[in-house]
């Protein structure tokens with residue numbers, strides 16, 4: 630089993646070494662917008678504690694991440710007038726994982742609108758900021 634590498638991109642976001650559009654933070658968790666959203670409001674929820682993925686995460690941290698994912702999903706429904714929410718979570722390269730710090734994708738969905746293919750569309754900073762504002766307002 631591969632080990633956690635603290636130099637991954639999300640580790641840098643946790644330490645404040647890289648910027649992110651954060652929409653929620655508590656003592657154990659951060660939620661921020663995906664820079665290549667598959668639909669508007671696409672958010673990633675991560676534990677602050679080091680965990681490569683679902684296979685090695687502390688079960689209590691996993692439970693907390695899922696509680697926050699539920700909050701973000703509810704806020705995404707409201708903020709984006711969504712009809713549903715897709716949750717995705719990938720483990721190891723063979724499982725589709727690209728960034729090796731556990732993350733849960735929360736993607737608001739509209740009826741009849743397909744998700745963009747992964748890593749095909751980089752959102753503008755202005756739109757990301759506007760989407761983050763909407764989510765923060767719905768979470769307040």
Ligand code: AMP
Pocket residue numbers: 638647649662663664665666673719725726727728729732748
């Ligand atoms: P995966 O590991 O397959 O779940 O994919 C990693 C996700 O992280 C992709 O959806 C990327 O668009 C997203 N991503 C990569 N770098 C950043 C970043 N600096 N800030 C926010 N999201 C990112």
